[in-house]
Amino acid sequence: ALSRMPIDRPATGAELLALLRAADAPTSGSAGAPAQSIAVLPFVNLSPDRDNEYFGDGIAEDIINALASVEGLHVAARMSAFSFKAKAAELRTVGEQLNVATVLQGSVRKSGNRLRVSAQLMTVADGYQLWSERYDRDLVDVFAVQDEIAGAIAAQLQLTLAKAKG
Numbered sequence: 001a002l003s004r005m006p007i008d009r010p011a012t013g014a015e016l017l018a019l020l021r022a023a024d025a026p027t028s029g030s031a032g033a034p035a036q037s038i039a040v041l042p043f044v045n046l047s048p049d050r051d052n053e054y055f056g057d058g059i060a061e062d063i064i065n066a067l068a069s070v071e072g073l074h075v076a077a078r079m080s081a082f083s084f085k086a087k088a089a090e091l092r093t094v095g096e097q098l099n100v101a102t103v104l105q106g107s108v109r110k111s112g113n114r115l116r117v118s119a120q121l122m123t124v125a126d127g128y129q130l131w132s133e134r135y136d137r138d139l140v141d142v143f144a145v146q147d148e149i150a151g152a153i154a155a156q157l158q159l160t161l162a163k164a165k166g
Helices: 013-024 050-067 078-084 091-098 142-165
Strands: 037-040 102-111 114-123 129-138
Touching (some): 037 050, 037 091, 078 091
Parallel strands (some): 037 102
Antiparallel strands (some): 114 129
């Protein structure tokens, strides 16, 4: 409204009001991303033993599969989300490239027979953390631990995203 050139200013009060409303409208993260959308990135292996890399990938894949069955939730495909593996991309970049409003990332640490998995859900629009949790388990059966943790994370994400929606 304060542009020097008249052509750059809104011609009417209605145009000015429309511009103000558009600027004040909440965004879902990346332009056009569905509000109920998520990308699950591969979980980073923080253990010194690189042979455990498969565990973080497995948990992320299990979470993707669990969330894909949630009605109304748009989940970025595994291939797309895993393209960010071992890359230090900014949250906003991930959101824009995958067209999602939220991103789940996490880490896996193993010490002896103990396993610690941490997960964080962030909004792309502002980078704020919506939810975070840590899971400590004894590593007896790899698949059972993956299933248990992935199920717990998926259930918690469903609750968190439902609250954000409602």
